[in-house]
Amino acid sequence: MSNVNAIPVIDLFAGPGGLGEGFSSLRSPDGTPVFQICMSVEKEKNAHDTLRLRSFVRKIMKSDEQLPKCYLRYLANPSSYNLQAMQMEYSDAWAAAEEEAIQGELREGEDTFVDLAQERLQSLYGDTYSGPLILIGGPPCQAYSLVGRARRTRDKQGLEKDPKQTLYKCYLRFIDELRPTVFVMENVKGILSAQHGHQGVFVHIEQDMRDAGYTLHSLVVNEPKGPRDFVVKAERYGIPQARHRVILLGVRNDVAQYGKPTILKERRGISFSAALEGIPKVRSGFTAKGHPSCAWPEYIRQAVTAILATEKGRELEDVLKPVLHSPLPETQEATRVEKYVHNIYQKWYRGHLKNQSMLVNHHARNHMASDLERYLFCAAFAAKHGKPAKLYDFPEVLLPDHKNAKGAADGKAVIFADRFRVQMPDRCSTTITSHICKDGHYFIHPDCTQCRSLTVREAARLQTFPDDYYFMGNRTAQYQQVGNAVPPLLAQQIAQVVAKYLNLEAIGFFN
DSSP states (O other), X not given: OOOTTSEEXXXXXXXXXXXXXXXXXXXXXXXXXXXXXXXXXXXXXXXXXXXXXXXXXXXXXOTTSOOOHHHHHHHHSOOHHHHHHHHHHTHHHHHHHHHHEEEOOXXXXXXXXXXXXXXXXXXXXXXXXXXXOEEEEOOOSTTTSHHHHHTTTTOSSTGGGOGGGGTHHHHHHHHHHHOOSEXXXXXXXXXXXXXXXXXXXXXXXXXXXXXXTEEEEOSSOSSOOSGGGGEEEGGGBTOSBOOEEEEEEEEETTOOSSOOOOOOOOBOOOOHHHHTTTOOOOOOEEOSTTOOSSOHHHHHHHHHHHHHTSHXXXXXXHHHHHHHHSOOOOOSBOOBOOTTOOOTTHHHHHTTTTTOOBOOSOBOOEEOXXXXXXXXXXXXXXXXXXXXXXXXXXXXXXXXXXXXXHGGGGTOOOTTTTSSOBOOTTSOBOOOOGGGGTTOTTSBOSOTTTOSBOOHHHHHHHTTOOTXXXXXXXXXXXXXXXXXXXXXXXXXHHHHHHHHHTTOOOBOTTO
């Protein structure tokens, strides 16, 4: 089941496995994996279910990296029956996946999982293994995020007593005990300005790693001058999303046989529309609250007419009028990609599916009818003006019914003036975050005929998850997993930097 020639990787705070997927997807010239996840740990049940399923899929993947029929059947119909059928057909692989992907909570001061990691390494590689070891992952980011800290401004505990802020010490404990050759630690930019004990959190982390015998390297500059030189801007590395994260590459100081790590190679950007090429149109639905009496197409056309009757709406006539006569999507879900459409990242998104056309997790959610009108306006405004609309640009009849938003009609400064944000088709998307599970207002599809927020699959595409990567749980849980993940295609490029440092030949998507 295991490949003893692959470099072992331990993945902490793994989420649905984006970082691990990137490392696992890197190949040697002979086609074998360069890295192998030997243990991953995730607390949240749905994310763990996804993590375990993907571990299982990697173990049953054919030598040509195509998927077995049982998994294709599961993708076509993710029922408990088909899941059990897979487990029975590949019982050894499922048992190995359950052993590898652990649902558990890492706590400061507890060594349960540290001891388990040592046992896993010994069982897979032998008691005398002295080769390279990689540690990857990142502590939960809510405590460091700027939004999360803003929400705690009236909380007397604040950041100082938030247990999430010191979870990196769990990570540090693995470093102290396992002595990995290299570690990769990811977190939000807010970590650069967060404070703990009246000192920057980043300074604490840097000192802790120095004391542990490691040097921190940047993935974007050869000689980092300060904390901001550790920020990786994903859109500069072929990811269709403006995702800016702190990513630390730590190298053990007493490893003499390797040189200095290189940095990521910048690549041309990929737009929102290019990433989603081949994903069929679907329409939104109505929530039970405020459900109109007419059918969806009629409601959308009525909304077009109503917007055109406003002064600000008339400016969008050349964009909105065609919607009155255009065919509108008939369903909320699509289970097949469009035929004869080739995506720029086709091999990455569809490589494991080969000639299969199936598509999963592409089901549009319901929205309040009044929000559909706002989505329609936002999409039309962006198409006309080449930029997202703000509340100041809205016709007054479309402004949300609360005091702050109503002030926009009078030109007053309002909080979150961009609370309805359409994605621009010719640019990379904004950051996909877990907040997408809430209402979708920040993730509006730019097509006027669809009037909806992004589906899970579209968000996953922008995060560069392959189309065969299935997310477990209900739709809210799926959105959360996608939003919290590291883009696998960025992770693969980081894995190549690590492989090169270890003097290993490695082949990824971009070469």
